[in-house]
Amino acid sequence: IGAHGGDVLMPRPCPAAWMPQARLLGRPAYHVPTPAECGGIPDPFALLETVRRVRAEGGRPKLLLLSVVDDPTATVAPPELVREACEAAVDEGLHIISDETWRDTVHRPRDTVLLSPAEMCPDDVTVIADLSGALAPAAWPVAVARFPDTPRAAVRHARTLDILTALGALVAGPVAHAAAHALGEPDSVRDRIRRAAALQTEVAAAAHRAVLGSGALARPPQAGRHLYADLGPLRSRLADLGVTDSMELEEYLTDRLGAPAPGGHRFGDELGALRVRLGTGPLLGATPQQQTESLAAAKPLELPHVARALDGFAAVFAELR
Structure with a gap:
């Protein structure tokens, strides 16, 4: 969020940390209602209406946060709704941050179709994941981000690293080794x-x-x-x-x-x-x-x-x- 300009949009309800982080950075943030079927993603029509309203009030909506496997509702968004929401966001010029912290905790993976926004809009989605969702103990401060393979994303990637370095947000050596082991997905x-x-x-x-x-x-x-x-x-x-x-x-x-x-x-x-x-x-x-x-x-x-x-x-x- 700190490396990307503009106002922030996010579903209602959303993870507890999202709104405070945007406010801490001084970024205007707006909630968008979710569809009846699930949480984690905005209703596509409500998203378009919110973007229109924010722009009419002089805002600059640039970033959409969503989570296909949602905290807090513990739901998994159907692929068709993910597609509609992402297409609406990209058409309006929004970059998407997809929080996929809980994707490895799906209760019935054989019966659940999980589609990441990055699979549909690879150039317009940055994926983030806190490894404590499934791979690491809750007290371990380690997360990953996967940026699109584009020149524009390379600039945001470099800017993100600059901010993390300035904050001293480094992963401790023992935690880094354990995280690398887990990300290798051994049996x-x-x-x-x-x-x-x-x-x-x-x-x-x-x-x-x-x-x-x-x-x-x-x-x-x-x-x-x-x-x-x-x-x-x-x-x-x-x-x-x-x-x-x-x-x-x-x-x-x-x-x-x-x-x-x-x-x-x-x-x-x-x-x-x-x-x-x-x-x-x-x-x-x-x-x-x-x-x-x-x-x-x-x-x-x-x-x-x-x-x-x-x-x-x-x-x-x-x-x-």
Whole structure:
């Protein structure tokens, strides 16, 4: 973002860091509604209308951020919607940054068609990925970016390196070696990714059933380690508990679940909307040993610590019926 001029557009909701990063750089940023089918990409018609409005107000929309495998909604955008959104962006002269952090965490890769914007518009898309999505521990600060093979992109690539150097944003040697090993995709890494995705498929489906059982809404999670729930249908019950917006909902569920449950306001949704991102990772164990046991188990949902965690999760939402 720092190496590219102009205003920034992004879907609503979007990853929590996107809007603060744009604001930190002093760049005007605008949210665009997402289609009903998924999150992560803007509705093509809404994108065109937003670009028109921003230009009419004197702005210079130049950059579109999107994520085909989305955080926070844990959905995978259908290829036809990705194509329509990307074509609309390119036709309006926008460069696309495709955040593909979660692409290796798709729960059912054989049943899910995942199309990167870079496959359709190779000269107009920069791909970024935080390796903590699937390849590296969450605490390791390492990410990659893949630029188009064009003269214009070469200039942005050089400018990006200049900015990173000035910030001292260097990857530590041991982390760099481990990241290079993981990016080589040896069989051990690929096997672990497959097992982790299969595990998340089961636990996320169980959590999704518990959320729907309370009367709340949520798209079926297709990737990642979380799901995005809309507790709007439970508004009157939540109001009785003193919860009237997403900030209060975050505090209430974080306390009841014993794990972070960031409200939708952190992802660009309106404060009054009762939406929350629910992590499924904590359901697999509170310690590294329990997490490892879950990953190795043939039937992880039958492990005592996983069963207890899922029962506790379901109980919190059952109280809201």
